[in-house]
Amino acid sequence: MFNLNQFQQAGFQVCRNVLSASEIADLQAFLNLAMHKSCEYLLHELNLTQTSDLIDFMAICEQEPSKFESLPSATRSILVGHFELETRLNPSLWVIPRSKGIQSLLNDVFSQQKVFMHMPPTARFVLPGNRWAGVPAHQDLSYNRHMQDFVTIWVPLVEIDKSCGGVVVHKGSGQLSEQPQISQSKLFWQSAVADLGYEKFQPDMNPGDVLLLNRWVVHESAPNHSQQTRLSIDCRFFTGSSAKHALDLQTWQVLEPQA
Numbered sequence: 001m002f003n004l005n006q007f008q009q010a011g012f013q014v015c016r017n018v019l020s021a022s023e024i025a026d027l028q029a030f031l032n033l034a035m036h037k038s039c040e041y042l043l044h045e046l047n048l049t050q051t052s053d054l055i056d057f058m059a060i061c062e063q064e065p066s067k068f069e070s071l072p073s074a075t076r077s078i079l080v081g082h083f084e085l086e087t088r089l090n091p092s093l094w095v096i097p098r099s100k101g102i103q104s105l106l107n108d109v110f111s112q113q114k115v116f117m118h119m120p121p122t123a124r125f126v127l128p129g130n131r132w133a134g135v136p137a138h139q140d141l142s143y144n145r146h147m148q149d150f151v152t153i154w155v156p157l158v159e160i161d162k163s164c165g166g167v168v169v170h171k172g173s174g175q176l177s178e179q180p181q182i183s184q185s186k187l188f189w190q191s192a193v194a195d196l197g198y199e200k201f202q203p204d205m206n207p208g209d210v211l212l213l214n215r216w217v218v219h220e221s222a223p224n225h226s227q228q229t230r231l232s233i234d235c236r237f238f239t240g241s242s243a244k245h246a247l248d249l250q251t252w253q254v255l256e257p258q259a
């Protein structure tokens with residue numbers, strides 16, 4: 001049951017059973033197929049034979065950064081767990097904004113204002129052991145200056161527990177002002193914000209549950225220690241205008257960036 005006051009205070013909320021079983025099944029079917037294609041593409045590009053070779057390849061890159069840096073940016077992006085743009089642009093992912101459960105949640109958050117979804121959403125796959133496919137601690141506002149009033153909805157498509165990892169929320173940071181990023185190796189990811197000592201909370205979730213985040217709350221990816229690939233989608237929903245492409249949830253048109 002969504003609680004707006006609690007969300008505004010904490011900056012996050014785990015919302016249970018928001019997407020239906022059939023919505024989840026459609027998303028899983030689409031992304032499982034896309035994941036196999038992405039892995040085949042990587043194996044072909046890197047001249048490797050099996051998926052686990054990709055993890056060994058990343059371990060080598062950690063020792064020899066130039067091996068990673070010399071790859072095309074599209075390949076680098078898939079290696080750190082991002083689905084290709086073509087997949088992210090596919091309307092199959094609009095199951096999320098079209099879901100009655102998501103629309104009801106957005107209505108509670110934005111109280112009947114017109115809502116838009118940043119395009120394209122991000123879809124991720126974290127292969128077992130791919131510890132390079134993780135986002136360090138960050139606040140979403142630092143990466144989304146093109147929107148003012150927005151929330152992130154993180155949608156896992158597999159069971160999320162301590163072994164499979166998921167998103168770790170820094171409990172208590174939901175109203176924190178924007179934090180500077182501390183420098184660190186930029187080989188695989190952007191810099192992190194400093195650890196201010198907040199309690200780390202990593203919710204267990206089932207497919208159908210979603211994690212709602214405001215733009216200030218600090219959060220990061222947890223590593224995937226399981227034998228299963230972690231599949232998830234994160235969408236940003238906003239009111240007002242955006243300086244980047246957006247999906248209008250009233251008309252289902254993709255809008256051009258606005259000045």
Ligand SMILES: O=C(O)CCC(=O)C(=O)O
Pocket residue numbers: 124134135140152154166167219220221222232234
């Ligand atoms: O899926 C993940 O591992 C991280 C997602 C995230 O940090 C975000 O959506 O802002």
